[in-house]
Amino acid sequence: MIFKRLRGFRFKDFPIGYKLIVTYILLTAFPMILLVYFSYIQYARSVEEQIGEYMPRFLYQANADVEKHIDELTKLPENLFNSESILGILRRQSYDRRADLNKDQYNMNSYLARTYTNGRNADVLGVYVVSNNRVFDSSNVGFKETGWGNTIMEFVRGFEPSGKAEIVLPDEIDLKLETASPYLFILKQINDDDNRRNLGTMLIAVDLTFIDNIVRNFEKNERADLWVMNASGKIIYHTNRRFIGTVDAEKDRYPVLNGSFRTDVTGEQRLVSVNQSTGRGWTLVHGIPLRELTEKADTVRNVTLFVIIAILLLTSVIGIMISYNMTRPLKKLTGLMKSVERGDFQVDLKVQSGDEVGTLARSFNSMISTIRELIQKNYQIEIRQKEAELYALQSQINPHFMYNTLETIGMAVEEGESDQVVDMVTLLGRMLRFSVSNQSKSVSIAEEVQHVKDYLTIQKFRFEDRVHFEIAQALEDTDFQGLYSPKFILQPIVENSIKHGLESRKALDIHISVGLEFGARSGKRDVVIRIWDNGPGIAAERLNELEKSLKKISFEGRSSHFGLINVNARIVMMHGPDYGLQLHSIVGKGTEVIIRIPMIHEEMTANAED
Amino acid sequence: MYRTIAAFLMIALLMTSCGSGSETRYELVYSMEPVGSASQPPEEPNVPAKRYKIALVPKGIEIDYFKYAAIGAKEAGKSLGIDVLFRGPATADADLQIDIVEQLIDQKVDLIAISANDPVKLVPVLQKARIRGIKVITWDADTEPEGREFFVNMVDPEVLGRHLLDTLALTMGEKGNYAIMTGSFSAANLNEWLRWINIQQREYYPDMKLVATVATDDDQDKAYDVANRLLVDYPDLGGILGNSSVGPPAAARAVKQAGKSGAVKVVGLSSPNLMNGYLREGSAQIATLWSPKKLGFLTIMLAYRYLNGQMPVDGQEIEGVGNIRLNGDMVIMGEPLDFTAENVSQYDF
Numbered sequence: 001m002i003f004k005r006l007r008g009f010r011f012k013d014f015p016i017g018y019k020l021i022v023t024y025i026l027l028t029a030f031p032m033i034l035l036v037y038f039s040y041i042q043y044a045r046s047v048e049e050q051i052g053e054y055m056p057r058f059l060y061q062a063n064a065d066v067e068k069h070i071d072e073l074t075k076l077p078e079n080l081f082n083s084e085s086i087l088g089i090l091r092r093q094s095y096d097r098r099a100d101l102n103k104d105q106y107n108m109n110s111y112l113a114r115t116y117t118n119g120r121n122a123d124v125l126g127v128y129v130v131s132n133n134r135v136f137d138s139s140n141v142g143f144k145e146t147g148w149g150n151t152i153m154e155f156v157r158g159f160e161p162s163g164k165a166e167i168v169l170p171d172e173i174d175l176k177l178e179t180a181s182p183y184l185f186i187l188k189q190i191n192d193d194d195n196r197r198n199l200g201t202m203l204i205a206v207d208l209t210f211i212d213n214i215v216r217n218f219e220k221n222e223r224a225d226l227w228v229m230n231a232s233g234k235i236i237y238h239t240n241r242r243f244i245g246t247v248d249a250e251k252d253r254y255p256v257l258n259g260s261f262r263t264d265v266t267g268e269q270r271l272v273s274v275n276q277s278t279g280r281g282w283t284l285v286h287g288i289p290l291r292e293l294t295e296k297a298d299t300v301r302n303v304t305l306f307v308i309i310a311i312l313l314l315t316s317v318i319g320i321m322i323s324y325n326m327t328r329p330l331k332k333l334t335g336l337m338k339s340v341e342r343g344d345f346q347v348d349l350k351v352q353s354g355d356e357v358g359t360l361a362r363s364f365n366s367m368i369s370t371i372r373e374l375i376q377k378n379y380q381i382e383i384r385q386k387e388a389e390l391y392a393l394q395s396q397i398n399p400h401f402m403y404n405t406l407e408t409i410g411m412a413v414e415e416g417e418s419d420q421v422v423d424m425v426t427l428l429g430r431m432l433r434f435s436v437s438n439q440s441k442s443v444s445i446a447e448e449v450q451h452v453k454d455y456l457t458i459q460k461f462r463f464e465d466r467v468h469f470e471i472a473q474a475l476e477d478t479d480f481q482g483l484y485s486p487k488f489i490l491q492p493i494v495e496n497s498i499k500h501g502l503e504s505r506k507a508l509d510i511h512i513s514v515g516l517e518f519g520a521r522s523g524k525r526d527v528v529i530r531i532w533d534n535g536p537g538i539a540a541e542r543l544n545e546l547e548k549s550l551k552k553i554s555f556e557g558r559s560s561h562f563g564l565i566n567v568n569a570r571i572v573m574m575h576g577p578d579y580g581l582q583l584h585s586i587v588g589k590g591t592e593v594i595i596r597i598p599m600i601h602e603e604m605t606a607n608a609e610d
Numbered sequence: 611m612y613r614t615i616a617a618f619l620m621i622a623l624l625m626t627s628c629g630s631g632s633e634t635r636y637e638l639v640y641s642m643e644p645v646g647s648a649s650q651p652p653e654e655p656n657v658p659a660k661r662y663k664i665a666l667v668p669k670g671i672e673i674d675y676f677k678y679a680a681i682g683a684k685e686a687g688k689s690l691g692i693d694v695l696f697r698g699p700a701t702a703d704a705d706l707q708i709d710i711v712e713q714l715i716d717q718k719v720d721l722i723a724i725s726a727n728d729p730v731k732l733v734p735v736l737q738k739a740r741i742r743g744i745k746v747i748t749w750d751a752d753t754e755p756e757g758r759e760f761f762v763n764m765v766d767p768e769v770l771g772r773h774l775l776d777t778l779a780l781t782m783g784e785k786g787n788y789a790i791m792t793g794s795f796s797a798a799n800l801n802e803w804l805r806w807i808n809i810q811q812r813e814y815y816p817d818m819k820l821v822a823t824v825a826t827d828d829d830q831d832k833a834y835d836v837a838n839r840l841l842v843d844y845p846d847l848g849g850i851l852g853n854s855s856v857g858p859p860a861a862a863r864a865v866k867q868a869g870k871s872g873a874v875k876v877v878g879l880s881s882p883n884l885m886n887g888y889l890r891e892g893s894a895q896i897a898t899l900w901s902p903k904k905l906g907f908l909t910i911m912l913a914y915r916y917l918n919g920q921m922p923v924d925g926q927e928i929e930g931v932g933n934i935r936l937n938g939d940m941v942i943m944g945e946p947l948d949f950t951a952e953n954v955s956q957y958d959f
Contacts (some may be wrong), residue, residue: 052639060642083930084953091956163689163929193931194901194947195958197681259641271639 016330017323024319029312036308039303044294046058048271051293052260055286058218059275060258063284065214066228067277070186070206073123074079074165077188077202079115080129086111090131090190090199105136112138114205123207127185130156131190131200140206140349151175156201161189167280168203169236182208208237215239215286224288231281248285257283262290329357333364345372369455377573381441381517384570408462424461427454435488441574442484442600443529445475449514452490456510459498466507467498475527483527484600486570492563493531493581493593501535509534519596521577529595537587550581564593571597622865664913665714666906667724669702669751669797673828675855675881676725676901679750680959682906688931690914695719702794704728711735713952715742721913723762725750729798733757745916749909751799752940760922760939762909764900765946767799771806773946774878775815778851781875781895785817786848789840791861791878793828793854803853821847826856833860841868852878858897862888882949882957886896889951897949902959904931908943 011019080086089108095101108129116127117138126139135149145151155173159166168185170176177183190199215226223336227238233251238244255261257276262269269290276283291298329351336347347368350359405428412420434443434451443451449471455467473480495511501508511532519526538546546561550568568581575598582594636821666683668676680696687694697714699706704727712735714722722739726732726748736757737745749762764770778788790807793800804823811818821844826833833856840847841864850865852858858878865874866888876894881902888894908931912922924936935942 048639056640056642088953088956191930193907195905195956196685196903196907197958253636255636255638256641256643259642260639262637262639263635265635273640275642505934 008475013326017320017327020323020326021316021319025312026317028315029308032304032308032311036301036304040297043297044290044459047293047297047350048290050261051271051288052273055271055273056259056275059273059284059286062214062218063228063275063282066211066284067279067282069123069210069214070167070280071204073121073204074186074188076116076121076124076186076204077165077190080190080202083111087192087199090129091192091195093132099390101134101547105134108136110139112136123210123433125177125179125205125207126203128152128203129190129200130203141177141179141205144178145174148175152203156187159187159201161198161201163189163191167230167236169234169245170523176204179207182211184208184236195541211237215284219286221288221292223292224286226287227285229285231283236282251283326357329353329361333361336364336368339497345375379574381570384566384573404462405458408458412461420461424458427458430454431458441487443487444481445483445485445514446480448485448487448490449473449480449512451488452494455491456494463502466505467510468501468507469510469512469610472511472513472515474513479516479599480514482601484602485527485529485597486567488572489567489595489597490529490531491573492567493595496561496563497531497533497535497591497593501533502537505534516599517596519578522596522598524601526579527597527599529597530592531595532590532592534590537589537591538583538585539587543583546583550583567595571595619819636757637720647816662721662914662917663693663695663717664721664723664917665695665697665717665719666749667707667710667714667722668696668698669707669725669727670828671696671698672700672719673702673855674884674959676750676780678881678902682833682859682901682903683910684906685842685903686907686910686914689930690910692910692914694910694919700725702797704731704796704830708732708735710955711739715739716742718742719744721745721747721917723747723749723909723913724753726753726757726798727751727794728796729753729757739916745913747909747913747916748775751797752907753798757937759913759916760941762905762941762943763799763910764905764943766935766937766942767802768806769873770879770898770946772810773804774803774851774853775807775810777877777896777898778849778875779811779815779818781877782818782849784815787819787821787844788845788849788851789822789824789844791833791840791850791852791854791857792823792825793856794825794951797854800853807851807853818917824866826852826854826860828854830856830860833857834863837861837864838867841865841874847874849875849877852876852880855880855884855899858894859888862894866891866893881959882954883959885949886954889949889954892951895950897944897954899949900946901957905943907931908934908941912941 014022043467055489080090086108089104092104095104099124112127116124117140125141126137130153130331131137135152137149151174155168166187168187170185171184173185185205186206188202188204190202191197192199198491211228219226223293225239227235227240227248227250229235229251233248234245235246235248245435250265254272254274257274260271260273263272264270270287271287271290271293274285275284311603329349332351333349336349339347345368349361349364351358368527407425409424409428412418413422431451431454434447453471456467460469461469477481490512497510498508501510509532511530513530513532515528516525517528518524546564548563549561563579564583574581579596579598582596583591584594585591627937664687666680668679669678671680676698683694683696695714696718697710699710703929706769707724707727708731711722711724711732715735715738722736722744723737724732724746729752733754733756736753740746746758747760748758750764752758752761752763782788795801798921808820811820821842822834824840826836833852837850837857837860840850840861849859850861852861858876858880861878862876862885865871865876868874871891871893877896877898879899880897882897883897885894885897889897908928911928911931915922922934922936922941925933926936927933932944934944947957
């Protein structure tokens with residue numbers, strides 16, 4: 001399922017946050033888990049191997065001890081042959097008198113007690129001798145059943161005699177000893193070697209707790225199972241008493257009878273070590289849950305896993321935080337760029353960080369503000385330009401101006417000064433053409449000067465002696481023709497001078513000089529145009545006000561000095577604050593307006609939309 | 611994204627927790643068993659490839675003592691799963707025994723265990739048998755050492771000889787005249803015992819006097835005659851010691867016949883069955899012997915082991931016999947048994 005989904009899209013297309021988290025997990029948790037996994041496996045295996053290797057050796061020793069002990073016990077019946085009188089009793093077939101039988105019984109029983117049960121052999125619980133329908137016995141522990149003598153006789157009768165000592169498990173005889181400890185019977189035929197006859201059978205009940213003592217020497221773990229089983233798999237002894245007498249059906253499936261193996265037969269993983277004795281074929285088995293052996297390693301593993309999970313959670317949180325912190329500005333940037341795409345430049349990406357993302361944000365901010373400013377500037381310039389053009393046009397087709405001009409032309413026609421008429425019409429036409437035809441924002445200085453000259457000439461025709469003007473051109477011709485200036489920068493100023501000058505003066509002198517001067521602020525040679533008039537001048541307060549509004553470069557309504565402000569604003573917008581207008585005025589003496597523009601050798605082309 | 615992280619986690623946890631999961635239910639960790647014999651127990655070295663044929667040759671097959679020995683030998687043969695042939699002359703005769711051995715050589719038996727009637731005469735034929743690849747041991751009565759591999763003796767000759775005289779001394783009150791009835795003067799074991807009987811008397815019983823040593827040839831009738839003659843020749847005879855099984859019963863019969871039961875003590879080597887009646891009625895006092903059944907049994911057991919390349923070892927325990935002793939190349943089965951009126955009924959040979 002998961003992988004089918006994954007196939008749909010590739011990792012490199014995933015979000016950065018996702019990549020970061022996956023990387024964190026791969027770099028932190030994954031190596032740790034691998035490390036823990038392999039070290040745990042290695043440790044568990046080495047523990048298992050060590051136990052698996054040394055346990056069979058212990059078992060071998062313990063098995064040999066058990067075997068030796070059992071061997072010693074199987075030799076016990078031979079003690080009967082030490083006594084001639086006992087042999088005589090056993091050899092006796094029949095009795096004439098009951099007293100003889102009872103005497104033999106007494107002698108035999110007391111001999112058995114002396115020889116076997118009176119503390120001489122701690123492991124002997126009881127001895128029972130069956131001979132010629134007699135049962136002799138001596139025991140420390142009684143039988144639970146009352147008719148045990150006959151039961152033993154029956155059992156012995158059904159037992160196939162063989163020369164060797166046999167091990168008989170308690171459940172094979174239907175008798176129960178009054179003892180809780182595990183035990184078994186050693187059964188041995190008593191053979192009369194001299195007569196080559198069977199004299200009877202001896203049963204010795206042997207307490208098996210001695211096996212406990214042997215095995216507890218090396219195995220103190222309570223959870224370990226230890227058992228002894230005979231060649232057919234019947235369990236003779238088991239640390240868990242209730243298994244005694246049962247048959248281990250799995251014995252034939254054991255992969256080895258002298259070594260160790262791992263099994264999960266009982267449902268949990270166990271390490272089982274076995275040793276089979278060579279003599280009696282008894283198998284001593286030691287089984288311990290693997291969990292017991294690897295307990296410490298398990299604890300370490302669990303703790304480490306817990307720590308890993310904690311680290312994993314921590315790194316995930318850190319990863320998520322870092323990726324969030326990293327991707328949040330980027331997401332914001334993406335969103336802002338989209339809104340910029342849609343035309344909204346009023347955006348600000350607030351990122352304080354000093355990293356690459358912060359740098360990027362700052363660059364973005366400055367880029368956006370630059371774009372915004374540029375757009376604003378061009379937009380303003382355009383408006384001003386249009387304003388200027390409109391103003392110029394208005395002032396020219398001003399009915400007053402047109403009326404005056406046309407009246408002047410009319411008077412000239414009356415006076416028959418046809419030359420003057422021709423001149424005036426020519427000038428007027430040229431002015432109108434200059435205003436209307438040229439679509440670009442800038443014109444050559446020569447054209448601009450020509451235009452103002454035309455305007456002044458027309459005014460001079462009109463006001464005759466009241467207006468004098470002089471244009472001093474200090475530029476070289478190539479500069480005069482080749483340098484450019486914004487359009488309509490002279491006419492508003494000159495117009496202003498005439499308007500204010502003629503209000504209070506009989507005769508107005510206007511002096512215009514065009515030249516190159518070194519500019520202290522720009523540090524370059526600039527084109528400087530000075531327009532001087534001997535008009536009433538501007539009062540100091542008014543002058544301050546005026547200079548303030550020049551500095552603002554803001555778009556104001558059409559004030560009394562609209563012309564000056566418009567010109568200044570356009571120059572500042574186009575060429576920066578180093579350039580623009582300067583006013584010098586002394587009340588009663590006159591006013592000088594200085595226009596400072598940089599040397600521009602190329603015509604600023606009009607916007608495409610114009 | 612979180613689903614994938616969870617999947618990673620799950621994989622990691624699965625790897626750590628179920629890393630040791632296995633399919634087999636038994637996985638061997640360590641084996642102490644030598645490579646190659648893991649499944650099969652090592653082969654028993656003393657399982658014979660073929661059924662052995664062992665010949666038990668007595669001094670005479672008619673003699674009860676040897677009949678009982680044969681019973682023990684047959685019992686051993688049965689328990690070992692081998693054939694035991696009981697072949698011998700009717701009565702004790704060295705020449706007849708040589709013929710029997712020749713026959714056994716032709717029969718290609720694996721081993722001949724012989725109770726030699728003559729220690730010297732039999733050596734050549736036994737050596738012939740050995741050259742033919744037949745192993746030879748002696749039992750009951752030995753030959754010269756070059757005739758056999760080892761000798762299965764019942765008792766230590768010194769112990770027996772001294773003990774026999776002790777029983778006589780005990781019954782006679784350590785004084786008086788006595789006579790010895792031996793089987794034959796050519797039987798090595800009888801002569802050895804005689805030697806020790808005499809040594810014991812010289813060492814401890816100065817008041818006892820040996821008046822005659824006579825041979826019975828292991829013949830009951832002759833023994834009876836010899837005993838009668840002793841009673842006639844030595845009227846003050848206090849005791850008769852027989853050192854072969856026919857002697858004491860014959861002596862007891864003669865003593866009883868002469869009405870001297872109790873007056874002339876009778877002791878010596880003989881079997882309980884032969885002596886039972888005489889002991890109980892008092893015409894004989896003590897009989898000494900070992901179990902011939904046991905001897906036959908032991909002989910076959912040792913013969914079988916020898917065929918499998920195992921020589922007897924001092925102190926070795928033989929199942930059904932007990933611990934044997936070894937004196938040079940002589941195996942000693944054990945101590946002699948004494949039979950008296952009280953216990954003679956317990957024995958069946």
